[in-house]
Amino acid sequence: MRLLVTGGAGFIGSAFIRLALAGEGASGILNLDKLTYAGNLENLEAVAGDPRYRFVRGDICDAALVGRALDEFRPDAIVHFAAESHVDRAILSPEPVIETNLRGTFTLLEAAREHGIGRFLQVSTDEVYGSLAAPLEAGEEFPLRPSSPYSATKAGADLLALSYFATYKLPVVVTRASNNYGPYQFPEKLVPLTISNALEGRPLPVYGDGLQVRDWLYVDDHCRAVAALLESGRDGEIYNIGGNRSLANLDVVRQILSATGVSEELIEYVTDRPGHDRRYALSSQKTLAATGWRPEVGFEEGLSRTVAWYRANAGWIERVKSGAYQSYYERNYGDRDLELKRLGRR
Ligand code: NAD
Ligand code: TYD
Numbered sequence: 001m002r003l004l005v006t007g008g009a010g011f012i013g014s015a016f017i018r019l020a021l022a023g024e025g026a027s028g029i030l031n032l033d034k035l036t037y038a039g040n041l042e043n044l045e046a047v048a049g050d051p052r053y054r055f056v057r058g059d060i061c062d063a064a065l066v067g068r069a070l071d072e073f074r075p076d077a078i079v080h081f082a083a084e085s086h087v088d089r090a091i092l093s094p095e096p097v098i099e100t101n102l103r104g105t106f107t108l109l110e111a112a113r114e115h116g117i118g119r120f121l122q123v124s125t126d127e128v129y130g131s132l133a134a135p136l137e138a139g140e141e142f143p144l145r146p147s148s149p150y151s152a153t154k155a156g157a158d159l160l161a162l163s164y165f166a167t168y169k170l171p172v173v174v175t176r177a178s179n180n181y182g183p184y185q186f187p188e189k190l191v192p193l194t195i196s197n198a199l200e201g202r203p204l205p206v207y208g209d210g211l212q213v214r215d216w217l218y219v220d221d222h223c224r225a226v227a228a229l230l231e232s233g234r235d236g237e238i239y240n241i242g243g244n245r246s247l248a249n250l251d252v253v254r255q256i257l258s259a260t261g262v263s264e265e266l267i268e269y270v271t272d273r274p275g276h277d278r279r280y281a282l283s284s285q286k287t288l289a290a291t292g293w294r295p296e297v298g299f300e301e302g303l304s305r306t307v308a309w310y311r312a313n314a315g316w317i318e319r320v321k322s323g324a325y326q327s328y329y330e331r332n333y334g335d336r337d338l339e340l341k342r343l344g345r346r
């Protein structure tokens with residue numbers, strides 16, 4: 001297949017491209033990425049010289065550019081990863097999230113419809129189901145109750161994509177994955193931020209009581225599921241992709257402390273995220289039945305690979321923690337600290 005991959009310079013998109021080009025599955029890949037703070041061509045150095053790979057810098061909201069890319073490249077399918085993907089940044093500034101996640105998806109859907117694209121795979125998240133009381137697990141028919149600007153835009157984009165199947169018969173497949181972790185993840189999300197701070201001996205911020213639960217999925221397992229569903233998912237259907245490994249945030253942080261040999265004293269409880277979802281949980285039975293896929297990398301193994309990667313790639317971390325990262329960190333964590341000081345908890 002010839003694939004247009006959006007957001008291929010990000011964490012999951014780059015893992016997908018590296019895996020797709022390592023096998024026989026893709027005869028050509030065009031990576032369309034705006035290179036926001038989260039996009040990094042260093043993530044694709046391993047494939048940059050592959051004759052099947054091409055990169056175009058551009059915004060998925062730019063209809064003329066997307067149209068030209070489809071005219072020239074003529075892909076069989078679009079795999080749509082591009083998004084503003086971070087809940088905390090979306091809380092601080094919702095506008096880019098709305099623009100990219102909603103308008104960007106709309107722009108791609110319109111272009112896909114005009115060009116008669118054979119498959120549109122919308123990469124989405126378990127966060128669209130909102131917070132679930134234990135022991136509930138969301139199946140694909142579960143109601144959508146997103147509670148953050150990020151998850152609301154992902155839910156909206158999913159529904160818009162599905163409406164293009166119902167209305168225009170665009171062959172859309174929606175995938176909803178749980179929390180990913182692995183190499184090349186930008187150090188704003190829990191796992192890479194904790195690893196990177198632990199390796200530097202800096203405080204590890206834990207929101208609220210740290211007992212929020214997430215289902216952890218190794219990034220390559222996610223990408224294998226996306227590849228399988230690209231091939232054998234049914235048009236107009238939604239497929240959940242869970243890691244089958246639920247952990248409280250504090251347990252994740254403690255496992256990182258033990259993998260990095262750092263003291264628990266670095267843990268710093270900080271003011272909770274507003275609207276913080278308590279628990280996500282997914283059933284992936286439908287994906288298993290459709291493709292035979294199941295996660296292969298257990299959390300301990302995945303975490304140990306991830307810590308080893310961050311240890312070996314100190315230069316990568318240093319470069320992504322540029323001035324802009326420092327000002328984001330101050331914006332997101334500075335006030336939390338102040339608030340705790342005011343409350344007399346530090
Ligand atoms: P990321 O933030 O690491 O990467 C996003 C990429 O999209 C970056 O390369 C960025 O430059 C690009 N991008 C952003 N806006 C763009 C625009 N307007 N035009 C073109 N490119 C643009 O994100 P990620 O963690 O790799 O997530 C990829 C997808 O997977 C997202 O759709 C996200 O919602 C979904 N998802 C992520 C997780 C997770 O745990 N990270 C879990 C489930 C689903
Ligand atoms: P995150 O990695 O941002 O993913 P998501 O919000 O999409 O689940 O956060 C995972 C969990 O970790 C979430 O419950 C928020 C929490 N968290 C912290 O406790 N401290 C942090 O510094 C970050 C970034 C997240």
